[in-house]
Amino acid sequence: MPRHSRGGRPPRIVFVEPAETQVLALTVEQTVRLDRALNVLAADPADVKPHATATALRDYQHDGIRVIFYATALGSILIVTYVEAD
Template identity: 80%
Template sequence: MSPKHTRGRRPRIVFVEPAETQVRVLTTAQAVRLDDALNLLAAAPDEVKPHATASALRDYQHDGVRVIFYATALGSILIVTYVEVD
């Protein structure tokens, strides 16, 4: 499949174990804010700035939500490594 055929698809979001643990302790309100942030990330993951210590990682921070993630080579999966919601 050519890249132009995959542009409209949103990537699948996968959490590694530490991020899963962080998500499990969020309140309902925090989880809703995280979901909103993940929807934005899925729409345009390449627009998020690289993490300061590793260029493959992306560091999204907005409105008290922080998500550190990286995307697979074709952008079909976002792998979340860290989650923080104030």
């Protein structure tokens, strides 16, 4: 069973610039893969490996999608700072 913060509710996901602009440039197929990746992240963001250059950031890569994000202290919000798709 996935662990969620805040009593079982998934975290809110927020995109900051330039990630928001990067998302707007994705194709429909890439957006579907991004949605799947965000569902995985929301299920257990603590399980994602730290980014190589900043330990507060997390770096998730799967199925041609890369999402760099960090979670608030209580894990109630995931802040996406970078999105990449091939």
